[in-house]
Amino acid sequence: MKNIRKSRFGSWSKWLILALFVIAVGCQSLGGLDLNRALVAGMDTNSMQQSVTVSLHMKADPFKLSEEAKAMIELWNDAKLDIRSMKMESWDRMSLQGQLTLAKGVIPFQAYMSGEERLVLKVEGLSRAIVIPLTEPDGSTTAFTALTDKLQKEYQAKGIDKSMASLIVSNLPNPKTIKVTSGSETIHNENVNVYKLETSLDGTELVPLAKTFIRNLTKDDDNFKRFIGELYDVLWPVLKPYLEKDAMPSAMLPESPLGASLGDKLGGLKESLMEAASDKELAVDIIHNTAKQILYFALIGIDSASRSEEPAIQTMLSKQTQVKARLAFDQSLNLRKSDLELTIPAPDGGKEGITAIQFNVQSETWDRNKPVKADVLDAGQTPFVMGQGRSPFELLEEVDPESLLGQLIAFEKKQNEPKVVNIPLHSLEQYAPDGAYMRDGVSYIPLDELASYLDADVVYKDDSITITGIWDTIIELASGSSEAIVDGEAYEMDGVVIKQGERYDVPLRFVAEQLYCEVFYDADQEMIELVLPED
Template sequence: MNRVKKRAKWLFPILALLLVLAGCQAVTGYDVNKALLGNLDVKSAEESVSFSLNAVPAAGISAEDQKTIDLINSLSLNVSHLKVQDNGDISAAGTLGFKQAAIPFTFYMNKTVLALNVEGAKKPFYFPLQGYDEELSQVGLDKDKAESVGKLVSQFVVNNLPNPSAISVTPVNEAVYGETLNLMKLHAEVTGDELPALLKVFLKSISKDTEGFTKLIDGLYDYLLPLLKQEPAQALLEQYGLSDIPLDNKADVVPVLHDAAKLAVDAALLVYDKELDKLYQSTPEIKTVLSKDTKLQLDLFVDSSFHVRKQNLSLNVALPNDGSIPIRSISFKSETQIWNINGAVKADPINVDGALNVTETNLTPGSVLSQFDANSTVYGVLKNDLGITKKSAVIEPELYDTVVKGKTTMIPLRYLAAQLDAQVKWDAATKKLTVTDDVYGTTIVLKAGSANAVIDGASVKLPEPVFFDKYGRGYVPLRFVAEALHAKVKVDDEGLIYITRD
């Protein structure tokens, strides 16, 4: 648990580092903020995006950790064609790279459905969205309000963030989707050791930006008012003695909220340096993250309409060498090209007739694999590389109410089946239990009082007959049923039973 808390603490600076390059002041007369905010008016566009990452292993890690890092480093995403339609529909076509494989996929999302198709899948997967829009509308929230607030927040942040030490603007000729364009190249970079000072300047700026701060709160008020009227929010306001605030009187509420928010920022500034020192002392690992070895670099290529047409981003994060993780550093790279901005763009839908609704399916490892052709690349990746069918369980005889009959350990069938994702059906008329293996589809038919079982139609003798206890639990030979479900069974010197399946 302590390791988890430590990791959470030093992950926060990574997010802050990404925010720093979200806003800068004018450079050599070029309005950087206008360039950064230019794409907020984009309603439709076509894009290509690539993404890759690279983890550098720490010294002395285990072979298993190295294997995991190798898998991470083999991951890549290449979206060759992403389409954003002016009505909000989105489609994408590309490949997911894993080890030496490239897995083609298509994606589509509109207001009612999110759909995904992967090469090798027997049918597309989809997730219905219509109910979520209805739930949001019931509390007064909608997409247009969310977009408006998003723009408002972006403008506020961009207008107040300071320049990093390394920033420049130069005119260039750059190819975008096969077309050479005259663009302005904005290059900026910031290192981890610059971050604390930059964030302090940001806090000072927003404290002084009364107009911008009030405008932000004004916009948030309109968006959040329906939520503030909901019971959970009302209970929270009452807890802090704020239940008497006249929420519907915007003219009175906004100034109060602004003053409270400004007071909180000013209070944070008063203790900023002291709290930063305390953070360094309590979590010395954070000094590694906030060092010169952590570096974010960004190249934006902007046209005369202040639209970003191309973007190259790289981020390298140095990680603490304290044994909590097997990685010394991790880097991310992405490249994006954008064209046909605000043009006639039509997203490519995926037909979900007969597709798999993931909200109505119990996605066990076996059910996931059954959706793909056994000879497909993705099937092999899921089963062999990611090992989604692997199972490992430890049975403590006393906790699982096992019973020894002769030399045979008997166990309640449903306990054992749950460990291996097997399904159990009981036929009261015939007093038969039917067990179906999740991955291989093997069926085992067992009958109360019988010393025989039927496995995939073939009769097999049991070491001990099936019996039911006074609670109605059906007991079966543990080793026999586990091995019939393609698992291995081992018992240690202390009597613990280990069940594993590859």
């Protein structure tokens, strides 16, 4: 079994929280609340208890919804993920208890991560617990994993995440709308004196905030170089022994952390790079200058994208995109309660019926950096162990089809089944016209009929034809010709375009396949089967 890299929920969750906060609140002090200090303090968490609720709401125009979209919305609209209890004993030992609430009912679940060993998951509707090993079956780890684990420990010990957070938040501007007041909040049945921060921004503020942040960062040379220096002090001592070896096998191979043998291929270049990397001042200067160049390109790219006339981009950068945050910090500047709301308008302007998607994340935190004991979850005598030659598809056999989880999987499977169109195939003498017919060994179909199956647009001009598919593929044809121009490139079809009165018949297989269909022939049924592309 290949090594399964351990997922540290605490690690990614704190960065997610930080990202949401800094987008919403910037970095400057307000009303006695030092936002920089508060946000960075949130990175220094080794244990805690927390409850989190994530909810989804889709705004829709029922008159524009397809039957499939209606079914999807009926199932998922106002879905809610409740993590009622998250007990973080340490970064690698924690437990979760929660449930997924849908219109049809509730699916409870439990999870437990036991140090360096394994993750245990129980979900209502599964006949057995799932066990995800976090090491090799013999308890060993690959060289690459050993390297990354060592880097992770050094990274945490030196507080690099806090240094990075400080660099980011100290250069972020505040949004236009933000205020801080003092008051109290009930948090896990406890009345707590807090700083209450409320802020909001819309899509029109995103680009100016991003550009200001990048400009600030490129000007903050001292702090930027200091952070790179701290990162160098963590990375270089760990990487250097591997880089000094003659052979550096690939990270894709378990026996080595860094790359296929480079010594013979790079010759003196390797020694030059090693010498430059060993000089901290030179290495920091090189990385700093390179990073600034990347930021300059990012600044130009963001500005250029904001000027695009692409409707989807303009919609995202409009007032319809909304971010709202209500945060409560205790007197020690620990985040104790949050309510974050994100509204994203549909990129297509609601043409498909869904006009906007709204996410809401609410959380309460207590017992931060106090003794916390995770709830041990017993996997039972015969758990389903991921890996060990088992695929995720085998896990589906453990699902009770009568359970809500089973019904949900069946619904999703049905929704994702390819759409198939069966077209009767006639001989030329029997053609009505309906369906397709054979002529000189080639199957033909009226273009308008084929286009209706594929949701393609067809424009006729004299005897020239332009077909535009759902993925914007453009096919240009001409009556009496076997040449097709597909996205500007010429192809020879297996037959010519035939004009039959007011209609045009085209070689079915060629046109369908160029528009991303799969074409099959059932000789017994004398039927052509088109598997349509997903739109």
